[in-house]
Amino acid sequence: MVKKSDATKARLLQAATQEFAMYGIAGARVDRISAAASANKNLIYVYFGNKEQLFDTVYQAAIEELLEAAPFDAEDLPGYAGALFDFYVAHPHLIRLARWHALERPGDEVLPVAYGATQDKLRKLSAAQSAGLVDAGMPAHALLTLILVLSAAWSDGSPEARATGDAELAALHRHSIVVSVGRLVRPPRGAGDSRG
Amino acid sequence: MVKKSDATKARLLQAATQEFAMYGIAGARVDRISAAASANKNLIYVYFGNKEQLFDTVYQAAIEELLEAAPFDAEDLPGYAGALFDFYVAHPHLIRLARWHALERPGDEVLPVAYGATQDKLRKLSAAQSAGLVDAGMPAHALLTLILVLSAAWSDGSPEARATGDAELAALHRHSIVVSVGRLVRPPRGAGDSRG
DNA sequence: GACGAGAATCTAACCGATCAGTTAGATTTG
DNA sequence: CAAATCTAACTGATCGGTTAGATTCTCGTC
The missing domain is CATH 1.10.357.10 (Tetracycline Repressor, domain 2)
Structure with missing residues (x-):
């Protein structure tokens, strides 16, 4: 089943990847991520915990992509x-x-x-x-x-x-x-x- | 002549080098730098302009040291x-x-x-x-x-x-x-x- | 050598902006 | 109706940068 929230999650992850790649953990801005994903800021905390954990998720996905490539x-x-x-x-x-x-x-x-x-x-x-x-x-x-x-x-x-x-x-x-x-x-x- | 302010400047630069190396530009904290240098925060702005320019100074010095080494x-x-x-x-x-x-x-x-x-x-x-x-x-x-x-x-x-x-x-x-x-x-x- | 004006150096308190994270509730979905 | 999803507004803390003023040093003048 295709859940609506999955699409939002994916957009957030995509935006977070760009943001973290550009500015790093300390430099990344949660508001910019949610804005770029056209999602509400709170969803980051609902889905991923906090900024640090969001980075962990992004980083893990990136490593896996690299290993497969x-x-x-x-x-x-x-x-x-x-x-x-x-x-x-x-x-x-x-x-x-x-x-x-x-x-x-x-x-x-x-x-x-x-x-x-x-x-x-x-x-x-x-x-x-x-x-x-x-x-x-x-x-x-x-x-x-x-x-x-x-x-x-x-x-x-x-x-x-x-x-x-x-x-x-x-x-x-x-x-x-x-x-x-x-x-x-x-x-x-x-x-x-x-x-x- | 040995100026008092030169010693303060040197302490600030030393502390800033540590701080920037540890946390980067975005992660560095000017309050931590001044505290580590036992100097007043304002002196950073008096002597080096602002945080970015302080990094420039630190970085330039580091490059020169590396080139000589x-x-x-x-x-x-x-x-x-x-x-x-x-x-x-x-x-x-x-x-x-x-x-x-x-x-x-x-x-x-x-x-x-x-x-x-x-x-x-x-x-x-x-x-x-x-x-x-x-x-x-x-x-x-x-x-x-x-x-x-x-x-x-x-x-x-x-x-x-x-x-x-x-x-x-x-x-x-x-x-x-x-x-x-x-x-x-x-x-x-x-x-x-x-x-x- | 005393002295005072002004520059250099330093201090502490303050300020406006920003930011991560929260809350309370609206809307949608099953 | 109840759970899932989403929204907008708020909050408390932090942070870079500023300000006003205290203290110390420099140096010409008497």
Whole structure:
């Protein structure tokens, strides 16, 4: 059954995502969110508790969306990094949410869903290292962090991005990331896989 | 001559740096800053204008400190990345300031001092590429961004940092960064430099 | 070296605006 | 009718910024 309130909830969540991505938790305004959602302010408190919990809900949804967007492939890590890059370009607000969260909730433990996904990635990555498909010169968790960081290198707030909408520049950035990850993970001596 | 007000100004700046690093611009409280500096709130407005301008002053000082800390060396980029990592470990609040700035002042142009320093780095990097000391497979500006991003990979807010104060882990992170940058910048065929 | 005017420095109290959260009730739905 | 959904107005606290005035320092003049 389609409930009326579900649509309102969805509009509020959508508006809250924009607002939190733009201004962070401290900077977000509950009145702006309800106005943008064409909903009454009180509904936020009825449906989501308060501003902090609303952020939690928004953030959880964003993380889940991100996890689904780029399936982890330990045997093609450059491709995985490229997919992440594409996702960040397509959804710039999600990475902003993640950065706000890191800054405004320093002590927050990782969401269960994200934790599970990370453990899964680490397992696959270790296996690929053992199989000789990926360089084993550093532990899987370090390698994973570096790959993730490289993927997000140009996603907002980096030294010389600024010129948005430049497809040529974006292509260069993507290429740089893919090449970099390739160099990071390529095993020193041949072990089955080789790429053109 | 040593002016009394200079000491007050310095205390305010110190307190403001802590406050902004902790809470960002929107989250920072001028009353907390003045209290932490044991100074009257009004002095902030007398000396620095307002909260936004106080942040500008704090941020500018932080950038200058960061630029002085790790001298750029295009011929030893892994070492440069390592020095940056060390600085981030020693001064965790400065990188937080930079991240707050990126999020809360999206359209802000780069500070002149930072712009100048970046141009200088790019020139040196290009020269090193031309000389065959550094891989020329991607433009200098892209390479520089990737190096900077790698250096800051574990500086706050990354997936599995959390355990601060762990010297062994920090050493692993530093090593991972140095090795990664080494792989990034090493030219494909021998060109003078070779490393163990 | 005393002294006083004026500038520099500092203080405490205040103010208007804003904001998260509440309440009481209207309207719709089942 | 009763529960779910929604609305508008209100509230108490907080916060950035201001104001008026107290205190201290600077320096020329006698």
